[in-house]
Amino acid sequence: MHLFPGRARTLESAIGVLILFVLFITAAGVYVVQQNVxxxxxxxxxxxxxGDFLTVGKAEMYDTDNLYEKIDGKAPMxxxxxxxxxxxxxxxxxxxxxxxxxxxxxxxxxTRNAFSVYSRQKRADAVDLNDLGPPAFGYVSGNxxxxxxxxxxxxxxxxxxxxxxxxxxxxxxxxxxxxLPTSEKDKIVELGYFPNxxxxxxxxxxxxxxxxxxxxxxxxxxxxxxxxxxxxxxxxSRRKNAEEAKAVAKNYNDFLITNGAKxxxxxxxxLKSAGAAVLDFYGNTEIVFSxxxxxxxxxxxxDKQAAEKAAEILIERLKTIND
Amino acid sequence: MTEQNHINNARRxxxxxxxxxxxSIAAAVAAVYWLNDRQGPKKVPDSFFAQHVxxxxxxxxxxxGQTLSIVRGGDRIKTVDKAIELLGGIERFxxxxxxxxxxxxxxFATPPILGATTHPDVIAxxxxxxxxxxxxxxxxxxxxxxxDPASCFAISGINRAAGQAGAEVIMPKESLFSTVTLAGxxxxxxxxxxxxxxxxxxxxxxxxxxxxxxxSAASMTMKNWYGLLGGRRNLFHQDINNIIAELSMMVKxxxxxxxxxxxMMTNGPTGGSVSDLKKTNTMIAGCDMVAADAFGCSLLNLKxxxxxxxxxxxxxxxxxxxxESLKPLRAEAT
Numbered sequence: 001m002h003l004f005p006g007r008a009r010t011l012e013s014a015i016g017v018l019i020l021f022v023l024f025i026t027a028a029g030v031y032v033v034q035q036n037v038x039x040x041x042x043x044x045x046x047x048x049x050x051g052d053f054l055t056v057g058k059a060e061m062y063d064t065d066n067l068y069e070k071i072d073g074k075a076p077m078x079x080x081x082x083x084x085x086x087x088x089x090x091x092x093x094x095x096x097x098x099x100x101x102x103x104x105x106x107x108x109x110x111t112r113n114a115f116s117v118y119s120r121q122k123r124a125d126a127v128d129l130n131d132l133g134p135p136a137f138g139y140v141s142g143n144x145x146x147x148x149x150x151x152x153x154x155x156x157x158x159x160x161x162x163x164x165x166x167x168x169x170x171x172x173x174x175x176x177x178x179x180l181p182t183s184e185k186d187k188i189v190e191l192g193y194f195p196n197x198x199x200x201x202x203x204x205x206x207x208x209x210x211x212x213x214x215x216x217x218x219x220x221x222x223x224x225x226x227x228x229x230x231x232x233x234x235x236x237s238r239r240k241n242a243e244e245a246k247a248v249a250k251n252y253n254d255f256l257i258t259n260g261a262k263x264x265x266x267x268x269x270x271l272k273s274a275g276a277a278v279l280d281f282y283g284n285t286e287i288v289f290s291x292x293x294x295x296x297x298x299x300x301x302x303d304k305q306a307a308e309k310a311a312e313i314l315i316e317r318l319k320t321i322n323d
Numbered sequence: 324m325t326e327q328n329h330i331n332n333a334r335r336x337x338x339x340x341x342x343x344x345x346x347s348i349a350a351a352v353a354a355v356y357w358l359n360d361r362q363g364p365k366k367v368p369d370s371f372f373a374q375h376v377x378x379x380x381x382x383x384x385x386x387x388g389q390t391l392s393i394v395r396g397g398d399r400i401k402t403v404d405k406a407i408e409l410l411g412g413i414e415r416f417x418x419x420x421x422x423x424x425x426x427x428x429x430x431f432a433t434p435p436i437l438g439a440t441t442h443p444d445v446i447a448x449x450x451x452x453x454x455x456x457x458x459x460x461x462x463x464x465x466x467x468x469x470x471d472p473a474s475c476f477a478i479s480g481i482n483r484a485a486g487q488a489g490a491e492v493i494m495p496k497e498s499l500f501s502t503v504t505l506a507g508x509x510x511x512x513x514x515x516x517x518x519x520x521x522x523x524x525x526x527x528x529x530x531x532x533x534x535x536x537x538x539s540a541a542s543m544t545m546k547n548w549y550g551l552l553g554g555r556r557n558l559f560h561q562d563i564n565n566i567i568a569e570l571s572m573m574v575k576x577x578x579x580x581x582x583x584x585x586x587m588m589t590n591g592p593t594g595g596s597v598s599d600l601k602k603t604n605t606m607i608a609g610c611d612m613v614a615a616d617a618f619g620c621s622l623l624n625l626k627x628x629x630x631x632x633x634x635x636x637x638x639x640x641x642x643x644x645x646x647e648s649l650k651p652l653r654a655e656a657t
Contacts, residue, residue: 068557
């Protein structure tokens with residue numbers, strides 16, 4: 001009885017060695033591939049071309065729970081304005097690898113929330129992007145482009161101010177804006193309540209709550225207004241009814257006085273008859289009034305005469321909206 | 324060959340194969356033993372309670388008239404050098420053989436041009452001073468950016484600058500945190516703090532940029548210690564003034580540097596546009612971080628009263644808001 005014939009043993013050994021060799025090669029292959037994983041091949045991360053740019057890494061997503069991980073101390077501002085989700089993605093220029101950008105796309109839940117964070121952060125040197133098409137708002141500031149469209153607030157932060165980069169970013173943001181869903185509902189009609197003449201286009205701001213430090217003043221729209229050669233800040237907030245508007249105007253007036261404002265004389269007859277209050281607040285003029293369902297006024301004006309003129313025009317304008 | 328011989332041969336083969344199989348199993352077990360991480364990932368709560376610590380006191384004795392320096396100029400390397408020189412030079416603070424920890428603000432993965440993080444030029448200059456003049460044995464650079472520390476250190480330029488100057492950049496990981504309770508504090512109680520790298524150092528230098536901050540109005544040297552906190556530290560944003568004051572009570576640095584070469588005037592602490600920055604051409608160094616930040620307010624067009632945490636820290640004995648009382652040393656560095 002030949003239990004282990006020599007020939008069979010040799011064949012068995014050869015097969016064993018072959019299997020071990022295949023396993024070794026497989027393990028080595030896995031090791032090498034793991035050192036340089038291209039997730040694109042696995043459909044988990046795609047390096048995509050966006051205009052002149054290529055994506056770098058995968059998109060990151062943040063919700064209300066972990067937004068602070070990305071923007072730390074700025075998170076509360078977004079969260080208080082209805083933030084829902086942030087998606088970020090880094091890009092590098094396909095033409096010049098020294099140039100890159102990071103895209104921040106905030107889902108703010110609705111148009112007003114998005115416009116509020118957009119307008120409150122708008123830079124002083126902003127150059128408006130006028131060809132995004134309504135209802136989008138957008139501007140360029142140095143190395144950054146910011147837009148508000150529908151429920152989205154988008155920041156595109158470039159790694160430099162180079163014209164090559166910023167031009168590429170402009171092109172990219174237009175493509176992006178065109179793809180975002182919009183509807184007639186996204187139009188912020190309140191921006192049309194400001195006086196047609198004199199209001200500085202693009203200077204609009206929406207403070208959802210706690211406007212000018214007063215917690216009774218919410219949903220407050222403000223804008224710069226040119227009264228002659230002076231520029232003042234005008235504002236209004238629409239209330240449920242005229243009674244509420246009167247009450248809020250009185251409370252805001254009381255708040256200013258509590259914080260050091262002094263009642264000032266009123267030179268304007270229309271303001272007197274409208275029951276407006278004119279206050280001196282540490283050298284600046286504050287005016288507050290109610291006009292129908294609106295609370296309105298002037299904030300921190302350096303010139304009292306210009307402030308009163310602007311207030312007269314704002315009251316007249318708001319009355320037409322009430323009508 | 325007899326049948327008995329065949330049976331013996333088969334038994335021998337069986338024993339040999341059995342021995343080989345046993346050797347293979349033993350080798351596999353040995354490999355597993357060798358590869359095994361015996362400690363494993365530390366369970367955070369257990370490790371916190373197991374290691375309840377206090378931060379060392381890194382301060383040096385005060386010298387009247389050499390507590391605060393303010394240097395004007397746009398070249399960070401020259402101004403930081405001059406600011407330290409006015410305080411008595413790096414030799415006053417760093418002794419041969421010292422292990423120096425540097426805590427910059429590396430909170431965001433943004434490039435230096437945005438001013439949201441400590442400028443790498445200042446880090447490099449201070450590291451070189453510590454080694455070349457102070458004769459430090461080792462310099463480490465640490466911060467706990469919550470969002471992908473590797474990206475924050477790389478994109479801010481701090482990883483490269485510190486490394487080229489010879490410092491070791493420490494990346495945060497759970498095992499480097501320990502629980503700290505601040506005596507007399509109401510917020511820092513059993514809270515994870517980036518302690519382990521500091522435990523091995525004997526000097527600590529804080530280096531922060533001047534920034535507007537949405538929640539605290541300003542982020543400077545005192546707010547910079549926020550980056551030593553672990554856990555869900557965003558909870559403290561609800562009580563931002565008290566947490567900054569408590570951090571200044573918890574951390575006793577050797578000295579601090581406040582870089583106001585450019586200041587983030589708006590949209591802080593992230594900024595985003597270079598338009599948020601203003602050239603303010605000032606470098607401040609000091610052993611009193613309350614005084615340094617009180618002066619820093621002026622660069623942001625703020626008053627010390629606009630930052631409630633300054634007066635809270637002053638009452639706690641951390642320093643003085645009245646920085647002029649320290650007779651700050653002033654100079655130009657051009």
